[in-house]
Amino acid sequence: MGRRSSRRELFLCFSRASSSPGLLFCKMLGFLQHPVMVTAEVNLNMVALTAMGLLSRLWQLAYPRAVVFDEVYYGQYISFYMKRIFFLDGSGPPFGHMLLALGGYLGGFDGNFLWNRIGAEYSSNVPVWSLRLLPALSGALSVPMAYEIVRELGFSHCAATGAALLVLIENALITQSRLMLLESVLIFFNLLAVLSYLKFSNSQKHRPFSPRWWFWLVLTGVACSCAVGIKYVGVFTYLLVLGVAAVHAWHVIGDQTLSNVRVLCHLLARAAALVVLPILVYLLFFYIHLLLLYRSGPHDQIMSSAFQASLEGGLARVTQGQPLEVAFGSQVTLKNVFGQPVPCWLHSHQSTYPMIYENGRGSSHQQQVTCYPFKDVNNWWIVKDPGRHQLVVNNPPRPVRHGDVVQLVHGMTTRLLNTHDVAAPLSPHAQEVSCYVDYNISMPPQNLWRLDIVNRESDTDVWKTILSEVRFVHVNTSAILKLSGVPLPDWGFRQLEVVGEKLFRGYHESTVWNVEEHRYGRSQEQKERELELHSPTQVDISRNLSFMARFSELQWRMLTVRSDDSEHKYSSTPLDWVMLDTNIAYWLHPRTSAQIHLLGNVVIWASASLATLAYALLFVWYLLRRRRRVCDLPEDCWLRWVLAGALCAGGWAVNYLPFFLMEKTLFLYHYLPALTFQILLLPVVLEHVSDHLCRSQLQRSLFTALVVAWFTSACHVSNMLRPLTYGDRPLSPNELKALRWKDSWDILIRRY
Amino acid sequence: MLCATSRLLAARAASALPAHPRGRGPVPRSRRRELHFPGHPELPPGDLLAGRFAGPSVSTGRRAILRRGRMPPAAGGGLAGSELRPRRGRCGSQAARAAGRDVATETATARSPKRPAPPSSRRFEAAGRWALLALVTLTSFATRFHRLDQPPHICWDETHFGKMGSYYINRTFFFDVHPPLGKMLIGLAGYLSGYDGTFLFQKPGDNYEHHSYMGMRGFCAFLGSMLIPLAYLTVLELSRSLPAALLTAALLTFDTGCLTLSQYILLDPILMFFIMAAMLSMVKYNSCANRPFSAPWWFWLSLTGVNLAGALGVKFVGLFIILQVGWNTLSDLWHLFGDLSLSMVTLGKHLTARILCLIVLPLALYIATYAVHFMVLNKSGPGDGFFSSAFQARLSGNNLHNASIPEHLAYGSVITVKNLRMAIGYLHSHRHFYPEGVGARQQQVTTYLHKDYNNLWIIKKHNSNSDPLDPSHPVEFVRHGDIIRLEHKETSRNLHSHYHEAPLTRKHYQVTGYGINGSGDSNDFWRIEVINRKFGNRIKVLRSRIRLIHLVTGCVLGSSGKVLPKWGWEQLEVTCTPYLKETLSSIWNVEDHINPKLPNISLEVLQPSFPEIMLESHLVMIRGNNGLKPKDNEFTSKPWHWPINFQGLRFSGVNDTDFRVYLLGNPVIWWLNLLSIALYVLSASIFAVAVQRGVHLPVKVEGLSQVLLRGGGQLLFGWMMHYFPFFLMGRVLYFHHYFPAMLFSSMLTGLLWDTLLRLCAWSLASYPLARCVHVLGILTLLLGTAYSFYLFHPLAYGMVGPLAQDPRSPMAGLRWLESWDF
DSSP states (O other): OHHHHHHHHHHHHHHHHHHSSOHHHHHHHHHHHSOOOOOOOOOHHHHHHHHHHHHHHHTTTTOSOBOOTTHHHHHHHHHHHHHTBOOOOTTSOHHHHHHHHHHHHHTTOOSOOOOOSTTOBOOTTSOHHHHHHHHHHHHHHHHHHHHHHHHHTTOOHHHHHHHHHHHHHOHHHHHHHTSSOSHHHHHHHHHHHHHHHHHHHHHHHHOTTSHHHHHHHHHHHHHHHHHHHHOTTHHHHHHHHHHHHHHHHHHHHHOTTSOHHHHHHHHHHHHIIIIIHHHHHHHHHHHHHHHHOOBOOTTGGGSOHHHHHTSBSTHHHHHTTOOSBOBTTEEEEEEESSOOSSOOEEEEEEEEOOSBOTTSOBOOOOEEEEEESSOOGGGEEEEEOTTOOOOSOOSSOOBOBTTOEEEEEETTTOOBEEEEEEEOSSOTTSEEEEEOOOOSSSOOOOOOEEEEETTOSSTTOBOBTTTOOEEEEETTTOOEEEEEEEEOOGGGTTOEEEEEEOSOOSOOGGGOEEEEEEEEOOOOSHHHHHHHHHSOOOOOOOOOOOHHHHHHHHHHHHHHOOOOOOOOTTOOOHHHHHTTOOOEEEEEOSSSSOEEEEOOOHHHHHHHHHHHHHHHHHHHHHHHHHHTTOOOSOHHHHHHHHHHIIIIIHHHHHHHGGGGGOOSOOOGGGGHHHHHHHHHHHHHHHHHIIIIIOOSHHHHHHHHHHHHHHHHHHHHHHHHHHHHHHOOSOOOHHHHHHHOOSTTOOOOOOOO | OHHHHHHHHHHHHHHHHHHHHHHHSSSOHHHHHHHHSSOOSSSOGGGHHHHHHHOSOSHHHHHHHHHTTTOOSOTTOOSSGGGSOHHHHHOHHHHTTSTTHHHHHHHHHHTOTTSOOOHHHHHHHHHHHHHHHHHHHHHHHHHHHTTTTOSOBOOTTHHHHHHHHHHHHHTBOOOOSSOSHHHHHHHHHHHHTTOOSOOOOOSTTOBOTTSOOHHHHHHHHHHHHHHHHHHHHHHHHHHOOHHHHHHHHHHHHTOHHHHHHHSSSOSHHHHHHHHHHHHHHHHHHHHGGGSTTSHHHHHHHHHHHHHHHHHHHHOTTHHHHHHHHHHHHHHHHHHHHHOTTSOHHHHHHHHHHHIIIIIIHHHHHHHHHHHHHHHHOOBOOTTGGGSOHHHHTTSBTSTTTTOEEESBOBTTOEEEEEESSTTTOEEEEEEEEOOTTSSSSOEEEEEESSOOGGGOEEEEESSOOSOTTOTTSOOOBOBTTOEEEEEETTTOOEEEEEEEEOSSOTTSEEEEEESBTTBOOGGGOEEEEESSGGGOSBOBTTTOOEEEEETTTOOEEEEEEEEOOGGGTTOEEEEEESSOOOOGGGOEEEEEEEOTTSOEEEGGGGOOOHHHHHHHHHHHHHHHHHHOOOOTTOOOOOGGGTTTTOOOEEEEOOSTTSOBEEEOOOHHHHHHHHHHHHHHHHHHHHHHHHHHTTOOOOHHHHHHHHIIIIIHHHHHHHHHHHHTHHHHOOSOOOGGGGHHHHHHHHHHHHHHHHHHHHHHHHHSOSHHHHHHHHHHHHHHHHHHHHHHHHHHHHHHHOBOSSOTTSTTSTTTTOOOSTTOOO
């Protein structure tokens, strides 16, 4: 309590200062008038809670020395970071992965481990302890933070300690923070955002624009962007904090004791710290991510050619030194920009379309044109000037420009890309695209294409390798060369269908192509040319994309990359979470029955849900009564009650309800951020009931006794579930059966 | 937050009170009266129009707020003076309790209808208003009915909705993802206009020939034309300003998109009609709030309910207007609740009235439409397959209709087993093996959509091979939890599963037919479980939902819904899933049932009750809606395309020789709407901040700001409610989904520009100039929209001739965006 008083002194000094000419002056005077004193004060509650938190999270951290559940997933990204190989993970922004990788970096991990199977033993080069350290630390620090949040909300030490203890003994939170997983880090930053916002808004009353005020404001913004940077769901907490901040800012606007300029300053400071700063920090994550990952890797193919060319190795090795401008006579491969279902290149081969399709329709029986997802010599095309026969590049090269009419010659078969009014094999509304074979049956070649550079800046723009996105518009029918994306049947070797789209005139990526590999053709003779096509392209310069271009592409791909929704044995629906009707088996000892489960403390889950319900009912009740001018609570108490509800119950709601709208596979651990907020609400409601609803001393004592009994039972349950949380002790089948309190829990019992 | 609001209200009341005499002073009495009386004594008849533009007074708006500060909407305030709340007028002491109440009494007396006004001029004014409304209505009908018969062939979705109308006339059962009311009305319109339901509506472009289609089109066009008067009245009610209402009407009349959408046999005009009618009646009823429980109050309240039922009955997006009305009602109740002068009994009455009119009444009507729907459609038709076997038994012509089969499943019965998921079909096997490399080389088990002998299975005990049909054995019923074997009747192989991965879904187990003449191994044993066990432990034909759990592996028999390759005859894959989730694809029911030892009962007794039918049809509709997923590589319209009029929809015709109709909003109007939303947000937030900062606005400006914040707020909310939810939808979206939102945004535009021009006029101090600015501004906007309509009208009324790139085309030079396709 000593801290309070000293703070008040300091505050007095400042308030005196604000009336006197300058703040600095007061400070200087202060130094002159008083001896320099350092009074240290320690809140033992906090220290004890932190210590217990650390103990519970760090105890035997390196056990089990085997891959546990989703470590298999995050581990591979850690390895990629260690090896600096580019990857793409649609599950979340890179900050979380980077934090995990930081642990590996500190532990001296070289990335050499094959993350292929849950339960695989770690080899000796994997620093398990340091890899798991950061999540465990954030889990441990959540405990004192829970304490601080409840304190800052204006509730008693007792309630705050209760909240921290509940977070401490919650088995699911312990399990989740002891492994290389991201939920505990996410929860940490969520809590940090809320806590620093509370600290900020509490200092708003006394000393706006003080360093402390700035510190907490900026920390709020940073914590929010960190939360978003770990998982996209962090955005919900961010929006909640923004919402509360907006309401508070609205009050500031309404505060007529402040001058207009000061109000503007307040608003600008908030906008800068809570909107601009998080965006910058978020960009910073990607900047570091792209800085770290500079080598090409297995996910390259998803990205555009330009992006791939910016990575070391891979396509960059191929495309370095290619001539930039495509000229008549250039040999090119054409990649479809859409890249879905798979990235592929315009392709043709000796086979022809079958005379009659299975459904009885006929084809032109000309040579097939497809889109092929692998590099192949048949992907090479030569850009030809329709007016000349030459297939080599002039000296100096004559570049192809927007609007030019070209012919595309297939390199290996020397046939011309053609489309005509014949229905495409699988998309009958569109035209068939073929390489023209003259059967002498009055079906003339229609092989002229007008080049349309989509991302040009002017009408005289030159077609550039990699950079230009082009469309080919058929001159006779104005059809557009398009990837329909449908795999052809066996006769087409399951390659993807390419059609001439007549109806569509808008923009879509599947009609857009870019040159990926490119060289100037030198040989007029077919034999020589085939040799030339087989030889690799030449190498010298590299092209760099700007950071923003790479960022926006990466972010877009991350949001749109589709993970195949596979069923999972332990997936669950949001409704299962509230009452803990499901669990996840994380790990089973290879020989004994020791096992780790993500399994919460049932008492805490159930009572937290009840507390939320009670809060909602009480809130509505008070609200209605206040509307009728019956004030059950004093004003400041009501405001505290509302703020606690907005942050804790609101935090639960925003982190829980959106899952009902999500279509991806959901797991129990998705509920943990919401649960943490719900736990914070629990002591708040209990204290409220004891202070305001228990009328007599007797009732209050009774209630306290009940709370103590309830808390004891929570501790007891936590202790009983401990073997499943830490996995440190083999259990007999009977013990395991006894722990299976709900039929829906899946606890692994070995059959001998 | 709440404290803030209350503080805000208090502050406003406090600041408003002393301002009151000012509020009355400077405003000429004539104008104030103009609002409240139909008459307009000071102005000579010749000046009528000008007076109208100069406009209904703002001070009244302000006073209205003082008088009934609890009414959120309709800032413009009460109807005519005669409608003032009588109670307030009578007991001044009660009214004086709250701030501003005394003002109310005063105004009430001041505006008392007894004050004489020259009756002739009042009548003239009223006649003028009616004439204007008639003019607006007439224009709208004229534009909508002009060339209604063109083109005389099916356009776009007419092929669906016209067909569904015919189904009603022919009484054949069909399935659609939308509720039935809209199509029923189309059917009714067709029936009344002499259409006999014989036209096939096969595909867009088919000629109607001698079939009479004008009745159906006319009906839709009629409702589509009604939108404009409805919008006109709504804006008039919200802003109390004729120019605003006129502008709205012009925007909607001259919008090619609304016009095109109203001219064909579609659900959209019907839906939009109900939405707008609900909006209007809600606004009207808000204006009656000062006379609760009066006849007009009841009328508008119940009319709101009726229209809500209509909107929801046409399409599920009608839900958005329900949410809007619901929100409005809640805030209304909240204000009433805060009015301490109202007793709890009165509040109870208010609440009951709203529950009755806005929940019970619409629900009853909605259910009634379904009752009619199921009553009318009693013949088997193309929709049968989407529904459960029990449901199909209702339909005459279906093979389950009037059939009689044994009710409870017994050992030895020959059955067919149908999957509960839509369009999966019957459990099926045939004399073909899984090919090499696909699990074990045993007989295939699939699901098949058509009735076939290979769908027949015999249900047997797992441990005895004796023939259960032997008459010496007693009949033994199959019960929940029994271990059974299913023997394929044609091939005498047992349904079997084992730890091999399924052909397509790799995480599931393969299901095969195994054994010879019914003898196999323990992998043929399945436990049969009934999910809806309210019928007892026996298994009922059609009604029991069963699961088959494989005894050895513990997996559940299900169908993944994936199509097998050619070796599987493109039937659907059957797997045994180890994930014991209760999904429909792993739930089955018994459909055919043959057992000579059991008495047959008529299927009549198994027919589902009406609530069950309702529930089932809703589940099927929701599933159907969710099933409308965009396929890969399909160009679908994105919600962000819509407000910017990015891309239209081709209703008819492709080539330059065709008669082409292209659904595209009039870009001038749409971009104006877009601009207006931004402007609105800007100006409304400026006013809101000003109020929050406690700035004392001049009386006139404050009145305008109230119109903007309250009336405009409602419209903006309507726009958001009808637009933003689409961003969350996973189904295929089309351009025409935006049109309800577009109606709201046009109303907002009308209200906003009128208000802004008035503000402009106010800031130019001199009176004649001010009036000029306002009148000129409105006229410019009106003429501008009319001219843009002149330019773009071929889109709606159809055009023949070269495409827009050709200078000879009617649309030459008008293809302002490359994505427009005409």
